[in-house]
Each structure stands twice: as structure tokens, then as C-alpha cells.
Amino acid sequence: MPATFEIKQDYVAEQNKAKSDWLAQDFDYLSRKLRRGNVDIESLVEKARKLKVAVPSWGVGTGGTRFARFPGAGEPRGIFEKLEDCSTINQLVRTTSAVSLHIPWDKEDDLSSLVAAARRYGLEFDAINSNTFQDQPGQERSYKFGSLSHEDVATRKQAIEHNIDCIEIGKTIGSKALTVWVGDGSNFAGQSNFRLALERYLDSMREIYAAVPGDWKLYIEHKFFEPAFYASVINDWGTSYICAKELGSKALCLVDLGHHAPNVNIEQIVSRLIQFKKLGGFHFNDSKYGDDDLDAGSVKPFQLFLIFNELVDAELSKVEGFDPSYMLDQSHNVTDPIESLVTSSMEISRAFVQAHIVDRTKLREAQMAGDAITALATLKEAFTTDVSPILAAARERDGGAIDPIAVYRASGYRAEKARERPAQKGISAGIV
Ligand code: AFD
Numbered sequence: 013m014p015a016t017f018e019i020k021q022d023y024v025a026e027q028n029k030a031k032s033d034w035l036a037q038d039f040d041y042l043s044r045k046l047r048r049g050n051v052d053i054e055s056l057v058e059k060a061r062k063l064k065v066a067v068p069s070w071g072v073g074t075g076g077t078r079f080a081r082f083p084g085a086g087e088p089r090g091i092f093e094k095l096e097d098c099s100t101i102n103q104l105v106r107t108t109s110a111v112s113l114h115i116p117w118d119k120e121d122d123l124s125s126l127v128a129a130a131r132r133y134g135l136e137f138d139a140i141n142s143n144t145f146q147d148q149p150g151q152e153r154s155y156k157f158g159s160l161s162h163e164d165v166a167t168r169k170q171a172i173e174h175n176i177d178c179i180e181i182g183k184t185i186g187s188k189a190l191t192v193w194v195g196d197g198s199n200f201a202g203q204s205n206f207r208l209a210l211e212r213y214l215d216s217m218r219e220i221y222a223a224v225p226g227d228w229k230l231y232i233e234h235k236f237f238e239p240a241f242y243a244s245v246i247n248d249w250g251t252s253y254i255c256a257k258e259l260g261s262k263a264l265c266l267v268d269l270g271h272h273a274p275n276v277n278i279e280q281i282v283s284r285l286i287q288f289k290k291l292g293g294f295h296f297n298d299s300k301y302g303d304d305d306l307d308a309g310s311v312k313p314f315q316l317f318l319i320f321n322e323l324v325d326a327e328l329s330k331v332e333g334f335d336p337s338y339m340l341d342q343s344h345n346v347t348d349p350i351e352s353l354v355t356s357s358m359e360i361s362r363a364f365v366q367a368h369i370v371d372r373t374k375l376r377e378a379q380m381a382g383d384a385i386t387a388l389a390t391l392k393e394a395f396t397t398d399v400s401p402i403l404a405a406a407r408e409r410d411g412g413a414i415d416p417i418a419v420y421r422a423s424g425y426r427a428e429k430a431r432e433r434p435a436q437k438g439i440s441a442g443i444v
Pocket residue numbers: 070141193233235268295304341442443444
């Protein structure tokens with residue numbers, strides 16, 4: 013008997029039984045509909061089964077805003093409980109078998125126990141994230157005025173060393189990438205010299221790059237504002253691209269969907285990065301105003317589809333070196349984080365499968381004929397196809413739940429965790 017409550021595999025199978033009839037009917041209907049367009053539903057199920065998206069360790073705790081944090085019941089109190097929740101998500105959806113750690117939030121001295129726990133849950137560790145946007149207790153130098161681009165060489169050195177420490181942790185736990193996002197920037201015009209700040213950032217990154225193992229990737233994550241409200245040092249994909257290019261082949265750009273100005277054409281940015289072989293991966297989430305951590309697909313599902321349209325186009329065109337990694341990066345303020353991450357991972361799979369339905373011959377012909385109406389209609393036809401039965405079948409075949417949220421709620425998992433994990437004062441669970 014495990015010491016803590018977990019959803020039993022038999023329970024998932026039992027719950028699936030009640031839904032399997034309607035799934036078979038819907039699946040059959042969709043398969044006939046897709047066949048009319050020469051699309052084989054089985055190949056889509058296989059595609060869906062292969063797609064993986066990593067879960068952020070910091071996403072399973074309740075987030076907060078600048079104004080307040082309203083803690084949820086049974087929140088994970090440390091990395092081992094976070095892994096437990098990540099495992100529950102993967103058990104239900106079967107597409108989230110990797111976890112992305114954030115250091116020092118997830119700092120653990122006993123790394124072999126951490127690896128053993130992950131293995132027991134069937135989880136792996138994805139990219140490791142460094143944190144030089146906060147000061148930690150006992151830290152010698154402050155990041156108030158920046159980290160990798162700080163004016164002071166000793167502060168930069170401290171930030172570089174932290175990143176190298178993260179690489180060392182990552183090596184031990186089996187990560188293959190380091191993601192660097194810095195909060196460096198300025199709040200006032202004139203506060204910082206743009207050119208010198210970027211030079212210092214690049215010098216620091218060169219030292220980190222040198223410590224990145226040959227079979228690893230170094231992801232540069234840009235963000236146009238916040239915490240710096242006038243100018244961020246790594247503010248956009250252009251700056252990110254230039255830095256990745258300066259550093260070398262291990263350095264790639266990471267696109268966080270929430271890190272662009274409103275209405276920016278993110279799918280076009282994705283296309284550009286693919287074309288010039290610098291697309292490293294994604295932090296999926298959604299955004300309406302300046303927020304960067306809403307649930308993927310919750311505000312602009314068509315945008316998510318259009319991004320996957322570019323990704324699938326690259327996959328089918330066999331663009332050389334195209335191998336982006338997918339991660340969620342969200343903060344959940346008003347929902348049960350497990351429910352949000354379950355739903356978001358399904359939205360990623362939905363957009364991916366829909367993008368695979370696009371009739372690319374028809375689209376190309378419409379483009380060549382200057383037929384904008386048919387081009388858009390071709391995309392819309394795929395986007396408006398309800399691929400839920402494909403996603404449900406993929407989950408079921410891998411031992412997951414046909415209806416993950418229903419199973420999760422019926423299992424009483426959260427109430428059990430609330431008993432097992434009495435609230436602690438002052439837990440911080442991801443802030444931005
Ligand atoms: C930031 C970035 C980055 C960072 C995260 C921390 O999205 O990925 O690690 O917030 O929560 O906005």
C-alpha cells in the first residue's frame with residue numbers, strides 16, 4: 013500500500029467503462045467524416061499518442077497575483093509532493109511524462125531520491141530553469157538591478173554560477189536543456205544603456221554556454237516586459253535570435269506565448285524561427301492583456317491552432333533539425349492546478365491533431381491561385397473539427413482517462429491531499 017493516496021489504475025479503467033460506448037460511437041462518426049477527406053483516423057490517434065508536453069513543477073501549486081494569493085487545499089509542500097501531482101496529471105492524460113524543474117524553488121539535496129521518486133511515477137525531467145529574478149535568503153549580491161546583465165561583475169558572476177549549478181543538477185537528474193529567463197531590464201528611460209546591458213548579458217551567457225554539455229540545449233526565453241516595465245534586456249524574438257546566433261548551435265530560442273505584446277503574430281514568429289533553425293521550444297499558456305500565465309487555449313484557441321499549423325507544416329516538410337520541445341508555463345490563481353494542467357495539455361493535443369487534419373494540398377493550391385477565401389476555409393475546416401474522440405481514444409489506449417476531469421473529481425484526490433498535506437504558512441508556489 014502506498015503511504016499516500018493515489019488514483020488506482022483499476023479505478024480509471026472502471027470509470028472509462030461508463031464512457032466507452034459513446035466514445036466508440038463518436039469515434040466511428042468522426043472516422044467516417046475524416047475518411048471522406050482521405051484522412052485516416054488511426055494515424056491521428058498514433059500522432060496524438062506520441063505528442064508530449066512537459067509540466068512545470070511550479071504550476072501545480074496555486075499561483076497568485078501582485079495583489080493576493082488564495083491558497084488552494086492540499087497544495088504540494090515540496091518537490092516530492094509536486095511530483096506526486098505531476099504524476100496524477102500524467103496518469104489521466106498520458107502526454108505529460110516530463111516535469112520541468114525551477115531552481116532554487118525545487119532545490120533538493122538528495123537528488124538520487126528525487127530521481128528514484130520520478131522513476132517510480134514514470135516521470136522524467138525536462139529542461140531545468142534557473143532563477144536570477146529573485147533574491148534568495150543568504151544570497152550575497154542582489155538582483156534588484158539585474159543579474160546576467162548587471163553593471164557589477166561580481167553580481168554577474170554569481171548569476172553565471174547559479175546557472176552552472178543548475179546545469180550540474182540537470183546532469184544528475186537527466187535533463188537535457190537549461191532554460192534561461194532573466195528579469196533584467198529598466199523601469200525608467202535612461203536608467204540603463206541598452207547596448208552595454210546586452211553586451212554584458214551576452215558575455216555572461218558565453219560563460220554559461222561553455223558549461224552546457226554537447227548534447228544539451230540552451231534555451232533563451234524572451235519577454236517584452238515585467239518585472240522591468242520600461243525595457244527588458246531580452247525583450248523580443250529578434251533579440252533572442254541574435255543572442256542564440258551569437259552563442260552557437262546549442263543555443264535556441266524559447267517562445268513563451270504570453271511574452272509578446274497583445275496582437276503580435278506569434279505564429280509568424282514561430283515560422284521565422286523554424287526557417288532559421290533557432291526554434292528551441294515553447295512555454296504554452298494564454299494571455300489576454302499583460303498576463304502571461306492563463307491556461308493554454310483558454311483565450312485564443314485559434315492562435316494556438318495556427319501555431320501548431322506552422323509546427324506541423326515544418327514536421328511534414330521535414331525541415332532539417334526541427335525538434336522543438338513543448339512545455340507548459342502557467343500559474344493557476346482560481347482553479348485547481350491539476351485540473352488546469354490536465355485541460356491545458358489536452359488543448360495542446362487538440363491543436364496538434366487539428367493541424368494534422370489541414371488539407372495542405374488544397375491550402376497550397378489556394379495560395380498559388382490567390383484564393384484567400386479557400387485558404388482560410390481550409391484552415392477553418394480543420395480548426396472547427398471536433399477531434400475530442402481522437403484525443404480520448406489516444407488517452408484510453410495508453411491507460412489514461414476518457415474524461416480526465418470527471419475521473420479526477422470523482423476520485424476525491426484533492427480532498428485526500430487536503431488531509432495528507434495540512435496547509436503550511438508562507439508557501440510560495442510560483443509568482444509570475
Ligand atoms: C516568467 C517566465 C519564465 C519563468 C517564470 C517563472 O515565463 O519561464 O521561469 O515566469 O514563473 O514570466
